[in-house]
Amino acid sequence: MSEPTAPVAGLGAADVSEPARAALFGPGRRATTVGLVLLTLVTAFEAMGVGTAMPAVIADLSAVSAYGWPFTAFLAASVLGTVLGGRWCDVAGPRAALLVTPLVFAAGLVVAGTAGTMAQLLIGRVLQGGSAGTQFVAVYVAIAAVYPERSRPALFGLISAAWVLPSLIGPPVAALVTEQFSWHWVFLGLVPFVVVALALVVPGVRRLRRSGPPAGTGRGLVAAAAGAALGVTAVSWAGQHPDRIGGITAVAALAVLVPALRRLLPAGVFHGGRGIPTVVAARGLIAGVFFAGNSYLPLILTATHGWSLTAAGVPLVVAALGWAAASAWQGRHPDLPRTTLLRVGFGALAVGVAGLLAVTPAAGPAWVAVPAWTVAGVGMGLGYSAVSYLLLHHSQVHQVGSHTAAAQVADQLTTATLVGLGGALLAVLATPATALTVLLVPLVVLAVLGALLAPRAG
Incomplete structure (x- = not known):
C-alpha cells in the first residue's frame, strides 16, 4: 500500500511534486531547514555531552549525594514542556514556540554554565528540559x-x-572541554550555536500561522502534564532503587500516571487502534526496546566478557552509524510504504536484540554484539523515521502538537520503565549475565509485537 498525500498549510507545502532536495533547500526553505537541524543538533549535543561532564560538575559543586538530580530535573521538565508545548502549538501554531524556546534553552545553558551551587544548576537544567520538550514538538508542527x-x-x-x-x-x-578548560564551557560553548540556529529559523517561521481549531479542550491538561512528569521521573527513580521504598514509589507512580495517560494519550493506544493510536504505541515500543538495550549492552561486554569501556562502546557507535545510514536511505525513497518500513524496522530491531542473547553468557561469542547491534541500529533508522512520517500523515495541522506530545510521552515512559526494569533485575538477580538475559527476552517480544502492529499504523 502507499499512503495518500494530504494537503497541509504553510510555505508552499501544497507543491507535493517538488523534488525532496528542492523542497528542503530551495530559496524559500533553505534557512529554515538548516535552522531546524541546527536546533536539533545543539539539543542533542547537550543531551549526550552533559552526562560525560557531570562527575566533574558534581565534584566541583561538592554535591556527590545529589548526582542524579540534574538528570531528574531535566527529565521532569522535558515531559512537562512536551505536553504543554503540544497544546501551545496546536492553539497558536509553532511560530511563537520556535522563537521562544531557543531563547529559554540558551538561558538555561547560561544559568547552568555559571552555576556555583546545586540549586542554580537545577534551575538551569529545568529551563533546558522544559524548552527542549516544547521545541521538539514545535519542530514537528513546523515540518507539517x-x-x-x-x-x-x-x-x-x-x-x-x-x-x-x-x-x-x-x-x-x-570530556576534552572539561579536562582542558572547564565543565562550565560544556554548557556555555553551545550558546552561540543556539543564536545562529534561531537567526536561521526566524525568517521561515515568522509567516507561520495556526491552521485550524485546536484538537479537543485543554481541560485538565496542566494536571495531567504534571502527573506525567512526576510519574515518569518516579518510574525512572524506582528502577534505580529496587527496594521497599522503590516499590512504594513505583506503585505511587502508577497511581499518578494512569489517569494522566488517559488524558494525554489517544484512545486505543493500549489495544492497537488503527492510525494514530498505533503510531503512538509504536513510538513507545521502538524507542523503549532500543534504548534499554543500548543502555545495558556496554555492561554485558565489560562485566561478562572483560572488554574495556572503549571497546564496549564500539557496538553503540556502529549502531548509530547504521541508524544514520538507514534513515538517509529511506529519505531517498519517499514512495516506499512507511508501514512496510516500520514493520521491517521492528523486525531488524527484534533480530538485533535476539542476537544479544548469544552474547550475555560468559561462554557466548562477544563479537556477535557488533553485527547484532548494527542490525538494531538499521532497524531504528527505518522504523523511527517511519513513525515520524506516519505521525504527521495521520494528523491535521492543528493536531500535530498534541499527537507529537503523546508520542514523546510514550517514548519517555516506555524507555524509563524498561531501563528501570533492567536496573531492578541487576539488583535482585545473581549476576549481570542472568539479569540481562531476563531483560532481553521481553525486549524481543515487544519488538515482535511492534512488527505485528505495524500494518495498523497505516
Missing part, C-alpha cells in the same frame, strides 16, 4: 506546516543524523 509530505522522509533523515552525530562526538568532546 512548511514541508510537502513527500519531502518529509528526507528531512527526518537529516534530523536523525542531527541526533546521531552528537552521540558519536558529544561524549569525547565534552
Whole structure:
C-alpha cells in the first residue's frame, strides 16, 4: 500500500511534486531547514555531552549525594514542556514556540554554565528540559506546516543524523572541554550555536500561522502534564532503587500516571487502534526496546566478557552509524510504504536484540554484539523515521502538537520503565549475565509485537 498525500498549510507545502532536495533547500526553505537541524543538533549535543561532564560538575559543586538530580530535573521538565508545548502549538501554531524556546534553552545553558551551587544548576537544567520538550514538538508542527509530505522522509533523515552525530562526538568532546578548560564551557560553548540556529529559523517561521481549531479542550491538561512528569521521573527513580521504598514509589507512580495517560494519550493506544493510536504505541515500543538495550549492552561486554569501556562502546557507535545510514536511505525513497518500513524496522530491531542473547553468557561469542547491534541500529533508522512520517500523515495541522506530545510521552515512559526494569533485575538477580538475559527476552517480544502492529499504523 502507499499512503495518500494530504494537503497541509504553510510555505508552499501544497507543491507535493517538488523534488525532496528542492523542497528542503530551495530559496524559500533553505534557512529554515538548516535552522531546524541546527536546533536539533545543539539539543542533542547537550543531551549526550552533559552526562560525560557531570562527575566533574558534581565534584566541583561538592554535591556527590545529589548526582542524579540534574538528570531528574531535566527529565521532569522535558515531559512537562512536551505536553504543554503540544497544546501551545496546536492553539497558536509553532511560530511563537520556535522563537521562544531557543531563547529559554540558551538561558538555561547560561544559568547552568555559571552555576556555583546545586540549586542554580537545577534551575538551569529545568529551563533546558522544559524548552527542549516544547521545541521538539514545535519542530514537528513546523515540518507539517512548511514541508510537502513527500519531502518529509528526507528531512527526518537529516534530523536523525542531527541526533546521531552528537552521540558519536558529544561524549569525547565534552570530556576534552572539561579536562582542558572547564565543565562550565560544556554548557556555555553551545550558546552561540543556539543564536545562529534561531537567526536561521526566524525568517521561515515568522509567516507561520495556526491552521485550524485546536484538537479537543485543554481541560485538565496542566494536571495531567504534571502527573506525567512526576510519574515518569518516579518510574525512572524506582528502577534505580529496587527496594521497599522503590516499590512504594513505583506503585505511587502508577497511581499518578494512569489517569494522566488517559488524558494525554489517544484512545486505543493500549489495544492497537488503527492510525494514530498505533503510531503512538509504536513510538513507545521502538524507542523503549532500543534504548534499554543500548543502555545495558556496554555492561554485558565489560562485566561478562572483560572488554574495556572503549571497546564496549564500539557496538553503540556502529549502531548509530547504521541508524544514520538507514534513515538517509529511506529519505531517498519517499514512495516506499512507511508501514512496510516500520514493520521491517521492528523486525531488524527484534533480530538485533535476539542476537544479544548469544552474547550475555560468559561462554557466548562477544563479537556477535557488533553485527547484532548494527542490525538494531538499521532497524531504528527505518522504523523511527517511519513513525515520524506516519505521525504527521495521520494528523491535521492543528493536531500535530498534541499527537507529537503523546508520542514523546510514550517514548519517555516506555524507555524509563524498561531501563528501570533492567536496573531492578541487576539488583535482585545473581549476576549481570542472568539479569540481562531476563531483560532481553521481553525486549524481543515487544519488538515482535511492534512488527505485528505495524500494518495498523497505516
